[in-house]
């Protein structure tokens with residue numbers, strides 16, 4: 001059955017794309033409770049929930065077995081422990097951009113994305129750390145003007161003291177994005193969602 005050999009994107013429990021598997025394998029993982037289906041609105045479903053949901057649908061792409069029909073899953077998330085997207089905002093490039101609204105935290109401008117850098121308020125060379133409360137977006141100009149100086153030395157303070165944001169990031173999707181397939185959304189997001197190491 002061709003449907004069973006189609007590809008399904010597999011996310012790890014941190015919602016990062018890790019590989020593809022066949023629909024057949026995905027159903028095995030769902031059935032044994034090792035994974036959940038991710039739908040277009042990032043809701044997750046257990047095998048039983050997905051089966052119930054499928055029963056109400058008449059899509060042409062349906063996997064039919066003796067005692068149930070299933071919608072073809074496109075994305076699954078492995079969930080040894082996490083049932084929902086992590087509630088704590090991940091320390092990632094994307095989230096720093098979201099938190100700071102693509103705005104240089106020194107001059108307040110919103111230049112093109114490639115002109116924004118991630119600035120250490122207390123420079124690494126002066127003992128600063130790469131943590132939510134020590135990084136802000138800075139335009140190239142402000143970043144080079146500030147150089148390796150401490151805020152008190154340069155007189156350049158971020159407009160807002162940086163801190164870990166509290167919003168649930170998985171739900172924070174900017175509107176006006178070109179619609180993409182559910183797959184593509186995860187694959188494109190890989191760069192922006194890569195966890196930065198807090199150190």
Ligand SMILES: [Zn+2]
Nearest residue numbers: 104107139142
């Ligand atoms: Zn600036």
